[in-house]
Amino acid sequence: MVQDAAQIKERILYFLQKNGPSLPVHMSQEVGMSILFTSAFLSELLSERRVKTSVMRVGNSPLYFLPGQEPQLERFSHHLKSKEKEAYILLKEKRFLEDKELEPAIRVAIREIKDFAIPFQKGEEVFWRYFLIDESEFHKKREEEKHEEKKPEIKKEEKAEEKNEEPISEISEEIAKEVKDALDIFDDSKEKKPEAKKEEKSKTPAKKSTPKKTTKKPAKKNESARNKFFNRVKEFLANNNTEIMDIEEIGTTKITFRVKNTGESEEYLIMAYNKKRVTELDIINAHKKANEMEIGYKILCLGEPLKKLDNLINATKTLKGIEKIE
Numbered sequence: 001m002v003q004d005a006a007q008i009k010e011r012i013l014y015f016l017q018k019n020g021p022s023l024p025v026h027m028s029q030e031v032g033m034s035i036l037f038t039s040a041f042l043s044e045l046l047s048e049r050r051v052k053t054s055v056m057r058v059g060n061s062p063l064y065f066l067p068g069q070e071p072q073l074e075r076f077s078h079h080l081k082s083k084e085k086e087a088y089i090l091l092k093e094k095r096f097l098e099d100k101e102l103e104p105a106i107r108v109a110i111r112e113i114k115d116f117a118i119p120f121q122k123g124e125e126v127f128w129r130y131f132l133i134d135e136s137e138f139h140k141k142r143e144e145e146k147h148e149e150k151k152p153e154i155k156k157e158e159k160a161e162e163k164n165e166e167p168i169s170e171i172s173e174e175i176a177k178e179v180k181d182a183l184d185i186f187d188d189s190k191e192k193k194p195e196a197k198k199e200e201k202s203k204t205p206a207k208k209s210t211p212k213k214t215t216k217k218p219a220k221k222n223e224s225a226r227n228k229f230f231n232r233v234k235e236f237l238a239n240n241n242t243e244i245m246d247i248e249e250i251g252t253t254k255i256t257f258r259v260k261n262t263g264e265s266e267e268y269l270i271m272a273y274n275k276k277r278v279t280e281l282d283i284i285n286a287h288k289k290a291n292e293m294e295i296g297y298k299i300l301c302l303g304e305p306l307k308k309l310d311n312l313i314n315a316t317k318t319l320k321g322i323e324k325i326e
Contacts, residue, residue: 008033008041013050013066020072021065023058055114056080071132073115081246083109088116095133096141099126104230105247225274226252233257233272233300242270248289256289268296276303283313 008031015030016022028038042064045051052070054063058079065072077088087109091097099107099119110117110128117128120135129135233255237244241262248269249256257270271286278301290297305313 005041009045009050012038012041012045016051016064016066016069020069021054021063021076023061023063025061027064055112070115077116080113081109083247084113088113091117091128091130095130096138097128099128103250104227105250108234108244108247226250229272229274230255233270236300237270258295266296268298269293270298270300272300273302275301277301277306278309280309280312283309 011031012027015027019026024035024039024042027042028035031038031041033041042051046053046064050066051064052067054065054073054076056063056073056076056079058076063073063076077085080088083105087106090106091110091113097110099110102110116131118131119126119128120138121127122138127138129138229252230250234244237257237259242259243262244257244259245267246258247255248258253274255272255274257272258267259270260267269286269290271282271289273282278299283299286297286299304310
């Protein structure tokens with residue numbers, strides 16, 4: 001039996017070596033055993049550190065792979081959720097991202113794609129690197145950027161030097177005479193015009209220098225308010241054992257999350273409004289959104305609902321319908 005177990009493990013390892021990251025269901029077909037027994041052998045291989053698992057899930061199961069096969073996980077990136085996939089594509093394209101510069105939704109999503117996003121620190125700032133890019137590339141990139149910033153100044157200095165050092169070409173006496181004559185004519189014309197210029201100056205009133213109005217851009221203020229509200233809602237959900245599965249919509253006044261309660265599988269929507277009172281229209285819009293996605297919903301706001309609205313919600317719970325009398 002011990003020998004059989006060792007053979008089964010070797011067959012699983014051979015399968016992974018040949019096929020790369022795989023699901024237990026595919027390996028169970030290869031070894032001719034149930035998924036339950038195959039999973040048991042995989043657990044043993046995992047504890048022996050002969051195989052690894054992904055954080056990403058395909059369906060309800062992680063992927064199993066051999067050490068060194070991490071790059072092959074890219075083949076399964078299409079299984080990522082919408083925001084996670086957006087974060088993955090952005091990181092793959094940019095190679096490095098600064099955490100504080102990311103919008104809140106991407107900041108949450110990038111922490112979920114642990115197979116592809118590796119965090120590291122430079123000073124007090126947190127950065128993310130694409131898992132196939134070495135951290136040394138980041139420092140090399142920073143040095144290149146600093147070098148590029150210095151280049152224009154050096155070039156300007158070089159050009160100035162070139163201008164100063166440019167040799168003066170010899171000119172003939174004939175050309176020199178022509179230049180002198182032209183200068184004399186120019187000087188004569190200058191002597192005749194000062195009075196006219198003075199008259200023109202006296203006629204035209206001096207323009208008052210009006211200070212330019214500086215318009216403050218509200219973008220940073222809005223972003224700050226949005227981030228503050230997002231973090232407040234996120235903390236509230238965490239304290240109430242609610243897991244964020246995805247972010248459907250994010251704005252300054254409203255954020256829509258797809259969530260589920262810890263330990264439960266059923267998902268539902270949460271519409272969080274950044275105001276003290278929700279209106280009937282807010283409830284109707286939330287209902288429409290949840291109806292389109294065929295899931296339940298809950299509304300959060302910064303204050304208690306109005307009494308009349310609360311009474312209406314309670315009254316409709318047992319309402320079977322409203323019909324017109326013919």
